[in-house]
Amino acid sequence: MNPAAPVHAIVLAGGRATRMGGVDKPAVVVGGRRMLDTALDAVNDCARIVVVGPRRSDLDSTVLQTQETPPGAGPVAGVAAGLAVLDAEPGDRVILLASDLPFAEPTMVEALAAAVQDADTVFAVDESGRLQFLLSAWRIGALTDRVRSLGSTVNQPMKALVPETFDTVLFRGVTDCDTPEDVERARGRAAASPVSIAEARRAILEVVPPLPPRSATLGTSLGATLAERLLAAEALPRIAVSAMDGYAVAGNGPWVLRDDIRYAGSSDELELADGEAARIATGAHLPSGATAVVRDEFAVVTNTSDGPQLSRSQDAPVRDDARRRGEDWHEGYRLAVEGTAVTPALVSAAASAEVTTAGVRGPVRAHVAVTGDEIRREGPLRRGQTRDALGPVLPQFLSWCGVRTVADTHLRDTSDSFDELFREVRQPDLIVIVGATGGGAADQLRAALDRAKARIVVGRVQCRPGGSQVTALLPDGRVVLGLPGNPYAAVATLLITVPSIVAALTGRTPAPRQLARIANASEVSGDATRILPAVPQPDGTWRVDPGIRTAHLAGIIDREALALVPAGAADGDLAELVPLPR
Structure with a gap:
């Protein structure tokens, strides 16, 4: 085969999903993203991409879309529909990929595309030796011949396409999701793997359900x-009112100035005849018969034998300084x-x-729990104790994110303290726990979440500090956010994660990210996102602190933001800024 032959992709995103109750399986979220999006990312470098299934308005315009005939006629019918739209040369290569493989990766597609240079057909195979028919690579001509040989493609199983000879490529960790149990196992596996900050936020927004609406003041x-x-x-205004201090006038000037004065909020009746004027204050409603307001600086009052007379100054514009009803x-x-x-x-x-x-x-209500036998908030410290320098200020940081703290407690390091917390604390929407997120002997949170049958939304995040954070959803909808125990890591994690939790619970559109160029990014970047205090520079860039002590918050006292410096960043690269409360 020609190694330069184009590689295309057919992504199957239809079917009835009968074992999952007919849900839109490609739209199911695993690891913070739709399984369809995972599939499309895996084949992103392919020359042409066809998605077979119901039309989706959110796909990129470069993605071709079609549907098997009749809808729900099975995967072989889907492959035939994809080939018809692809219109590729017989010597081209094509990747067949199901949209229910939550761990499909671009490296798998690259390996299959390379392997099909020496064979007409290559299937992925998992550790158990099971062929993955819909994680495979074909020469277009060979696949077209197999489809045509079947005659009818309706309700044909994929194994009907398998030729007598084919090659295989072993991929570990390949799994498809045919049942709700498969999905939950995949989600558990995804949650155990660290994700990026963006993936963590996306998982929260897609998995955490909104609070029920209510009528409120x-x-x-x-x-x-x-x-x-x-x-x-x-x-607004409900009635015509004066926008300026001046004179209410009726008709064209000059006007006879009456002694009456109309004040804001006055309920007195006042009617102007044509050619009359009266003093009026800002916000006062216009007298009956008034046709305009002349502001003070445009008005000239002269005394005549018939009394005071009002006229516009010679250079004043002819304008109305009244605000009309419904303006x-x-x-x-x-x-x-x-x-x-x-x-x-x-x-x-x-x-x-x-x-x-x-x-x-909303608003989102939170219960804050600081953990640790060594923590003491008040009174003199005993040997081995540490001052609680975080618990008293966490409500202020939460308030900055739009959360109301309704309770603030301290938990001892006991095996059942979290079980009791989840069982007894029912009112808040969010339970914020400081500490116990790691894997140490006293870190009981994750085991307690398992016992409570919580769904892990985010298990770990690829960032420093804050990598051990956990976001979980209890069966009744309460959200649990586990923060690292040291103050700086806890605050950094809170400011980065809580806004997404608030957006998910309240149905709010997340605010756009603020980006800035980091002048000394190469000095601090590593193999994971680093969260560091930052200050603006006169040239518009920002400079981050190369190092920070995480056991206290002194390092952010005079800083304006936290910068999320990406792994491998160079000087002047863009990074997200998270404003610090002032």
Whole structure:
């Protein structure tokens, strides 16, 4: 075979998924991403990519899409549909890949593509010797001949395509997900493997379900998220009002100036006849008959034999300094869309629109638990004890992320302390635990999560510090966030992870990442993302601290942000900035 022959890919993303209750199996999330996205990443370097299955609007425009005929007619029908759209040369190579292989990787595709140079067909094989028909590489001509030889492709099993001779490539850890149990095993395996910060955030957003919506007073719901559109209940202004201190006038000037003064909030009746004017204050509603407002700096008052007379100054523009009813909005105007954070600005705008309640999710309530027999918050320290310098300030860091702390406790290092915590603490949406996330003798959190039948969303993260963090979902929907025990690692992990938890629970769109160039990135980068305090430089770049003591928070006292310096970064490379509370 020609080693330069193009390599294409057919990704099968259809089928009935009968053993999984008919769910959209390619959209199932394992390890923080859809299995379909994992498959597409694995074949990303292929010349042309065809996805066979129901049309998906979120796929890249370069991906070809088609569906087997009839829909649900089986994998062979899907392969035939993919070949028809691919329209490749017989000597080209094609990768067949199912979208239910959560651990498919680009290296597997590269190995199969290389192996098919010496054979018409190459199948992946797992440790047990089982052939993976839908992790395979073919010469286009050979695959086309096999499909045609079957006659009908409807409801044909993939083994019907297997030729008499083929080669195999062994891949360890290959597993497909045909049942809910397969998915849970794959998720457990994925959670045990460290993921990137981006993958951890994505897993949280995709796995953690939102809180149920509730009707609430907006003024007491700061930190929540709108669960519905926010519509104005009244026009603004409700009636025509003066935008400036000046004069309400009726008709064209000059005007006879009356003695009346209209103040803001006045309920007195006042009517102007044509040619009359009256003093008016900012915010006061216009008298009946008024056609405009002339602001003070444009007005000239002269005394005549008939009394005071008002006119515009000679160089003043002819303008109306009144605000008319509905000038800002009318009743029913959309002030904010679903998913908008309830902020002071939103509460204020809603009050201006006569809206005091709305459907919201949140705010997220948290129970904080600091662990460790050595921790002491108050009183003199005894031998072997350490001051709790983190527990008292964690509520402030959580508040910065939009979380309300409703309880703050200390847990001893006992085998059942977490079991009791999960059993007794029912009210909060989020349980934040400091310490016990590692694998030491006193680190009981992960075992307790297993006993509570929690679903591990993020097991470990490829970053320093904070790699031992864990995010889990209890069966009743409560989220558990396990933070490392030392203060700097705990705070760094909290600021990086909690916003994603809040977004997931409240249905909020995550804020865009802030990026900056790191002047001394090469000085600090390693084999994993490093989280370091950073300060801005006069030239617009940022400089990070090469080292930081993690046993206290002194290193971030005068710093403005944490920088997430990627592995292998060079000076001037971009890194995400996470602002520090000021």
